[in-house]
Amino acid sequence: MKKILTIAVCLALGAGNVMAQETFPRNGVYDERSGLVAFTNATIHTDYKTTLPNATLVIRNGKVEAVGANVKVPAGAVVVDAKGKHIYPGLVDMFTSYGLPEVKSERRGYGSPPQPDTEKEGAFNWNQAIRPETNAVELFKVNEKQAEELRKLGFGTVLAVHRDGIARGTAALVTLADKRENEVVVLEKAAGTLSFDRGSSKQDYPNSLMGAVALLRQTYLDAQWNAQNPEKEQNLSLNAFTTANKYPQIFEVDNKLNMMRADKVGDEFGKQYIIKGAGDEYQMLPQVKATNAPVILSLNFPDAYNVEDPFDARRVSLEDLKHWEMAAANPAMLQKAGITIAFTASDLKDKKDFLPNLRKAIEYGLPAEEALKALTATPAKLLQAENKVGSLNKGYLANFIITSADLFDKENVILENWVQGNQYKVSEVPSDYRGVYTLKMANQPERKLLIAGTPEKPELKVVAQDTVKGNISFNGKMVTLSFNKDKKSKESIRLSGWLNEENLQGEGQLPDATSVKWTAVFSEAMSQKAKSDSTKTAEPVELGNMIYPFQAFGAAELPKQETVLIKNATVWTNEKEGIMQHADVLLKNGKIAKVGKNLSESGARVIDGTGKHVTPGIIDEHSHIALDGVNEGTQSVTAEVRMADVVDPEDINIYRQLAGGVTTSQLLHGSANPIGGQSAVVKLRWGKSADEMLIKDARFIKFALGENVKHSNRSNLHSIRFPQSRMGVEQVYVDAFTRAKEYEQAWKNYNKLSKREKGKTAAPRRDLELDALVEILNDERFITCHSYVQSEINMMIKVADQMGFRVNTFTHILEGYKVADKMQEHGAGAGTFSDWWAYKMEVKDAIPYNAGIMNNVGVLTAINSDDAEMARRLNQEAAKSVKYAGVSEEDALKMVTLNPAKLMHLDDRMGSLKEGKDADVVLWNDHPLSIYAKPLKTFVDGVAYYDLERDEQMRVDLEKERMRLVQKMLNEKSGGAKTQAPVTRKARVVHCEDVEFSEEEAYLAH
Structure with a gap:
């Protein structure tokens, strides 16, 4: 029937x-x-x-x-x-590649030169990563194999997203019916889709995350300008981008930090993105909630690591250990925080894991009703298809x-x-035969059969004088059983039979080869007990503490701002008071409240500074820590990119440098092009977000001279990018600032027009690259210039004088001692190394007296790091100028405190211990220029982000937490859970010259 x-x-x-x-x-x-x-x-x-x-x-x-x-x-x-x-x-998956061609992230082959320009023919965008003219519905083909796989998970409708490029065009909402393409399309344009991944584009730009951000920002501006001035340019891509913006916008990211970056772009252009996340959103829950973005969640939970070998266990980072434990709680944590969530199966290697992982998310606290909502009503509403599915x-x-x-x-x-x-x-x-049966066999005592387990995998126990486990299998209505006579016996009774209504019957064989007929009469359904057990409230899953940041030396609770009184210390003020003996420093409300003797403050935490030294926090004027990439090295001028877009607040070097007394760093673009990107100046507020670290009124940009910008040390493949000579570098600057002046004048002319005249006149195209250069001309942004050789330093000063701007800082400047008088006359400062030399040809004339000579001539001189490791001991680097150049101890300390503050135009708030300045203060156990000195406490804005005693306790707690997680993984493995091999997470430390090499470039470089 x-x-x-x-x-x-x-x-x-x-x-x-x-x-x-x-x-x-x-x-x-x-x-x-x-x-x-x-x-x-x-x-x-x-x-x-x-x-x-x-x-x-x-x-x-x-x-x-x-x-x-x-x-x-x-x-x-x-x-x-x-x-x-x-x-x-039917369930709705709002992020799939169903029915669409596979996207391959193709790169240039070995021996191929860079591709600066688009190879796409037609009236399309200049950059192949911008492809909003792509409509997934035009590429879509019904794929019965893929459809069947998704239907087995319960999906009936999916969003087909062509995951290629930064601006990816529109996605189509389709059903999983086996029909013609035109019959299964529910919405041909259901969403616009974006990412930071350039996809299949072989074009050089962008080769960095910050370049991708800049390209997307410029595309928004260009689309607006193009829509307002259609007679200027017919650009099919920009027209399509404007059209795609009318639909819900889905932005795919690969980690929580990129989610924040995408949201900032959306906020800038009035777009509320739906974010396709990566499963780590719980690690920045307050910031994720603040985006107001609905989040499409992957259920791709990591397997436990195989940590039986203690040496292998050490290879797994605390971040990965904790993520394994907490990933399944991500949906519940987001839902509880009031964040709109939807689910996708798109990231699962094995789609069969989708429903088990969904149930696991429910076990970890997600209400079942909310899980169903995230698979039905929410995706339908987000895609404006709530009246259809x-x-x-x-x-x-x-x-x-x-x-x-x-x-x-x-x-x-x-x-x-x-x-x-x-x-x-x-x-x-599967037929459910679970239950309690009475087994009767000729000349044998009655036994009870207990069939438990699941319908798919039934389990057998046979009860007589004692209880033995047996084997049972069903094939439709046919059944086979085998079990030992008793616990002591190794002789098996084997039975074969069939289902007769509720009972079982058949024939079998005893251990002595006697054939018997048997019946098993059903008496009680085992599944009833199982159902009653399933109604019991599951015990909550125990998880470790959330820590900020989510890695080693993160804390469940961040240190708080306090009122602190340091008493009876040697205080290096960097002010007219000089070095004060037996003096006190009061920190209150994040500021230096008082510096003097015999101070008191009600309610303050008093620290005995006897035998200790207090200095301003160290300021590193040239750093590349805490960045997701350092060079957008594809074009000669990339003033549009911003290091603030790629700050990584979870870089362990932030904590390590706090341990060295550093409180502020300027994060510079690299030196791959004459005009690089805009700097980010950050306070090292460990545990805070990237935005919370930024000093937003500090406005700098990186320029560069020398070997790097003309590709001296790269393969001959790169001989096509201008400039290829030091003469060409000069021309890049002249050309760039000539264009900037013309651009500025065009805007001035436009802004002088009346409202009526503006209505008849096209506004100039907004150009992010030229915006930054105009800021330089107007002293609103300041240059830090990578430099070595005196001839190029002279050239840069002459170009600056010619074009009407000033070089704020020459960094590296290892031949600065040769041109210190000209630098002083121009008004340029210096950020240099103490004694680096001979690491390439253009620094062969470097000397350890350089900083002292420039300082004596009157050039504002700082010692900087350009190196994550060196930054931990900048106090010692400053001390070298005392040894080699006879610089006074006070002036040496100023080279890593007050002088870099002045170079960054921040000396009104940091760099010295003066009433009203930021409470960026270091308490040292010894003379701060001594090789034996180490910070006991490092305060940023009056918060002790580093404390040596707390650090020692954190190390103990860290090992305990690692051991707890390792033991939990061992238990998982012993319980039959899948495991994966340990993977070492290698932290990448970037430097000035680092470029995002393509595969063939890396091959040729070696």
């Missing part, structure tokens, strides 16, 4: 598609049956919050006609009795699944998936 019913339903539906195919001629007879089916006596979940027991669902012509408890079955309908079954709306309401698509039990029950089986009224069989529910 069951087989007959299935055939009947299929026949009733067979011609249900004809009505949608009227525009297609058919070679044959038209079959116009309506596909009218009524499902009765089911538990119907019409939406995520509404459940109707013993209800009826009627579908016709691929849509829902009626649903409810008292629905009358229409005449002529095929009736399906769904008693004991559940019906849910996501619920079972009249007029909606007949997309639904039929399950054997509650969708999230571990024993549930998805039986059928109906898409647009078409039936797709997913699986048969």
Whole structure:
């Protein structure tokens, strides 16, 4: 009867598609049956919050006609009795590549030169990573293999996203029906899609994350300008970008920091993105919530690491250990915080893990109702398709699944998936033979059979005088059993038989070869006990503490700003008071409140400074720590890129440098091009977000001279980028600032127009690159120039004088001692190394007296690091100028405190211990220029972000936490869980000359 019913339903539906195919001629007879089916006596979940027991669902012509408890079955309908079954709306996955061609991130082959320009023909954008003219619906092809895989998970509708490029065009909402492409498209343009990944583009720019951000920002501006001035340029890509912006915007990111970066771009241009996340959002929960972005969550939870070998265990970072434990709690944590979530199966290597991982997310605290909402109503609403899918309401698509039990029950089986009224069989529910039986065999004592486990994997216990485990297997109505006579015996009784109504019977063989007939009479359903157990409230999963940042030396609670009084110390003021003996420093409300003797303050935490030294925090004027990339080295001028866009607040070097007394760093672009990117100046506020670290009114930019910018040390493949000589470098500057002046004048002329005249005149195109150069001309942004050789330093000063700007700082400046008088006359400062030399040809004339000579001439001189390791001991680097150049101890300390503050125009708030300045203060155990000195406490804004005593305790706690997690993983493995091999997470330390090499460049470099 069951087989007959299935055939009947299929026949009733067979011609249900004809009505949608009227525009297609058919070679044959038209079959116009309506596909009218009524499902009765089911538990119907019409939406995520509404459940109707013993209800009826009627579908016709691929849509829902009626649903409810008292629905009358229409005449002529095929009736399906769904008693004991559940019906849910078909699930919606709003981020897939279903039906679309595979995207390969192609790069240039070995021996191929760089590609500076687009190779795409036609009136399209200049950059191939900007491809908004791509409409997924035009590339889409029904793929039955992919559709079947997704239907087995319960999905009926998916968003097809072509994951290629930064601006990716529009995505199409389609069903998983096996029909023509034009019949399964629900919304041909359901969303605009973006990322920071240039995809298949072989074009050089952008080769960095900050370049991708800048390119996207410029694209928004260009699209706005193009829409306002269509007569200026016909750009199909920009036209398409404007069109795509009308739809919901989905931005794919690969980590939580990129989520913050994407949101900033969206905020700048008034776009609220839907973020396709990476599963680590819980690690920055307050910041994620502040974006107001709905998040599409992957359920790609990591397997435990195989940590049986203690040496292998050491290879796994604390971050990875904790993420393994907490990843499954990500959905619950976001939902509890009030963040809108949806789910996708797109990142799973094995799609079969989707439902088990979803149930795991529920075990970790996600309410089942919210899980269903995230798979139905939420994606439908976000894609503006809530009147078509996501619920079972009249007029909606007949997309639904039929399950054997509650969708999230571990024993549930998805039986059928109906898409647009078409039936797709997913699986048969296994017959449930679990229960208690009385076993009778000739001349044998009665035994009890306890069949437990799951319907798919039943387990057998046989109870007589004692209890033994046995083996049992079912094949339809056929059954085989085997078990030992008793616990002491190794002789097996083997039985074979069949199901006779509720009972089992058959024939078998005893250990002595005697043949017997047997019966097993059913008495009690084991599954009833299992069901009662399943209703018990699951114990909450125990998780470790969240820490900020989410890695080693992160803390569950960040240190707080305090009122602190340091008493009786040697105080290096860097002010007219000089070095004060037996003096006090009061820190209050994040500022230096007082410096003097015999100070007191009610409620202050008093620190005994006897025998200790207090200095201003060290300031590193040239650093590359805490950055996701350092060079956008593809073009000669990349003034549009911003290091602030790629600050990584979780770089361990932040904490390490706090341990060396550093409180502020200027994070510079590298030296791959004459005009690089805009700097980021940060306070080392360990545990805070990138935005919270930034000093936003510090405005600098990196220039560079010498070997790097003309590609002296790169392969001959790079001989096509101008400049290739030091003469060419000079011309780059002249050309860039000539364009900047013309650009500035164009805006001045436009801004002088009346409102009426502006209405008739096209505004100049906004150019982010030239905006930065104009700021330099107007003393609103300041240059830090990578430099070595005196001839080029002279050239740079002459170009600056010619074009009307000033070089604020020459950095490296290892031949500064040769041109110190000219630098002083120009008004340039110096940021140099203490004694680096001979690491390449253009520094062969470096001397350790350089800083002292420039300082004596009157050049404002700082010692900087350009190196994550060196920055931990800048106090010692400053001390070298005392030894080699006879600089006074006070002046030497100023080279890493007050002088860099002056170079960065921040000396009104840092660099010295003066009332009213920021409480960026270091307490040392010894003379701060001594090799034996180490910070006991490093305060930033009055917060002790580093404390030596706390650090020692954190190391103990860190090992305890590692051991707890390792033991938990060992228990997981012993319980049969999958494991993965340990992976060493190598932290990349970037330097001035580092470039994001392509594969062939890395090969040639070696």
